[in-house]
Amino acid sequence: MSIRSLYWFTNDLRISDNPLLTQAAQNSHQLTCCYLMPSLTPLDQRFQVVASNGLAKQRFLLESLADLDAKLQTLGQSLQIATGEAVSQLCQFIELTESNHLYVSESVDFAIHQTLREVRLRYPQLTVVSLNTHRLFEQAELPFSLAALPDSFSVFRKQVESLDGRYSSQSARWNSDITALPPSVLSSSSSWLSSVIRSINLELRSSPLWRGGESAALEHLEDYFSSDAPLIYKQTRNALDEWESSTKFSPWLANGCLSIGRLLARLNDYETQRGANESTYWIYFELLWREYFQWYALKYGAQLFQFSGIKGQVPLTSYYPQRMRSWINGTTPYPIVNAAMKQLKATGYLSNRSRQLVASCLVHELSIDWRYGAQYFQSQLIDYDVASNWGNWQYLAGVGADPRGHRRFDLAKQTALYDPELSFIRHWQGEADQHSIDVVDMVDWPVSPAQ
Template identity: 35%
Template sequence: MRKESVLVWFRNDLRLHDQEALCEANRKFEHVIPIYIFDPRFFQAQSFGFPKMGAFRLKFLIESVRDLQRNLQHIGSDLLVRIGFPEHVLPELAKQLNVKHIHFSEEAAPEERTIEQQLQEALIHHGILFDSWWQSTLCAKKDLPFSIPQLPDVFTKFRVQVERNWNHTPPLPAPTHLPTLPANAQQAIAENQFPPYPEIQTDQRAAKKFVGGEQAAIDHLNQYIWQKEWIATYEETRNGMLGEDYSSKLSPWLALGCISPRFIFSEVKRFEATRLKNKSTYWLIFELLWRDYFRFATLKYGAQFFKLGGIKNIAPQLIENKLLEKSWCEGQTGFPFIDANMRELRHTGFMSNRGRQNVASFFVHVLQQDWRIGAAWFESQLIDYDPCSNWGNWCYIAGVGNDPRKDRFFNTAAQSERYDTHGEFMKYWCPELHEIPPRYLHRFFEYSETTIHQLGLTLGTDYPRPVCSFIATTH
């Protein structure tokens, strides 16, 4: 063991379990100094005019960092917390604390990777050594059966090859003890900096009240798998939109790394071995592979994922109309299925996968807006925002990403009929539609204002007029 100190920079890996950067630090160095840095580029900057990080996510992030600090204190250590640019803060702190090594985890998205590069240059300049680990995916990068440039552009090809060559590494246990911080680091803790905690209330109607942190993540997984056994019906319920139980709701914790996908995998396998193995238990793993796929695809394509033409370099036809964009963001399009989903997002920071697919398709293919604006709004609003999953899925739906089909289009009326047959979801988020029979809700745009008025609803006053006449084509 080296009689030296190492800084462990936590990023989107806010956990103690399955934390190789930390475990290696603990194994090799006498002193381990954990640090988290709130980077203002992520919580103060704008993207297409929207704050990059809305209040729900900032709250969840602060809770997750506080939880990490508590967990580190329980095992004898603590957490330094700063606000600033990591590529400036870390070399300065290393100098101040007389540290010659830094450990951190690698990220996949270009902004995070640029910061990593700038940090590495600064560390080299100051003669500080560093090591990094890839620890955000279920399938380790080193275990992929192809190099990143050879990654298949179609998910199924990726999945089949990964499953055929599956080499599952079990998650690392959390360390039970860390050395106490050296005196200079203990002093530095007194200067910890947190952004103001947003005083935002979760809407009572939210599918789940998300609380950030590793402890809440593990409690939630236990509830989902072991206590309620909701996983046993995941495959049938996952397209739902109402309630806590229709899908795993693990995404906010996965996005910040409060829980590791390898840990989820091992719990699912344990459930399969001891209670039940079925299509549903497999399907959760299948979805985690989608998550992996978008991470590796982002590594492959980098900034191209964030350009209008996407990875296919196609120029979509756009209509310039700020009012359409605004009505979509605010859930005021006059299409109840779209509005209900968009209102849920605004009021809670969450939306189901079925909802996301539909509102994204509507924004791109019906309103013909720039998909990057929709993606930026999601980035701002989603509590589970993850650059790879968000921009990758948007690109996919816009027809400029990893979709082998060219015409991915969700017919809002047909989807509403199928997934909200009785209109419960629409009425839940648009209570002004309470008295309207479902068959009208699915196809408002097909009826005259007089017909709707006879049902007791005045369009333009009680509820918006549809922003466009909708022509269903496929699905």
């Protein structure tokens, strides 16, 4: 039987270190590669507070797709890009190419699970093939079942670190570069990418800190591990705005332009060549945090998006439109929050410390339902990852994997610790003109400054 395959790229936008694509290449007589532009789910629509994704996020994704298409074309292939509702677009590709196999990376994304369920119902004879391309561990390697995943990262880390080795075997397992791909029956449909990227660049009026795509990811991987930065990572990781302060791998990891296995292998090589210390370990520690939330999302599924989280505790928050607008626009009474939110809008990125501060502000100072913040991050972050984003928001809101409960940060103290000279606040124009969290009362009448 002729195997006609459709490869659906999701968060695995790379050619190298992609075991699923390797398998598709080896087993298919005909192969069509596609990507479905993200569309709003009912959950997104419910908590949507801006009309569209941020420009920086759009640019990074389009650059990643353009780079992927260029690499595919060197292998005699091309990337088909479609917009619209995911199920209908996949079905059109299946019909058009008469595909009998669908390849898609294993995902923790509940929306992807729902899409695959619908496609399977419509095409019961379709063979769906999935492999892990995004996580560090296979489920069989974990010292517990998925149902027994600890509800605490500390417990997870201790159990995982008790295993032998640093799982450098991931590198050997994933180190398979593709030299050829089966032919497609469709011609390229992505020539429009470069013109859209140019128009976004004109609108943003700033050079991107990141360039999307596997090529840029591999360049950064070599640059970072050719420097001394890994040796001092733990001392610099909480800085708010310096490029060298953190690894900056997250956008490429989130979009799958870089594999976690290759990153870990490069870290292990660095420790062998330059020596291991607390900072190089802390890079691994942060990778374990990312890994934990992948399994957390897989275990809890739709609970990842529920107001009461995994604990069933309803936070004492609601939704205040004016407060939400102030938070998004960086016009709250809290300068460090304002600066961070303006940075997010301009660049699509925030440091880990800034993310904690703005999330704490939204939940604990502005008393807003954490899901609105999570969805806004989803629309803006170039390193948006469904598991890390929603899992971390639950954590900060006190309804997730935090045994201590609410994480409320003293914003004045945090400013003194991490921006004592106020340079970050000045750079991003975070100075507060508004000194009250409300400018209108409960019936939308303006609140006077005297009140």
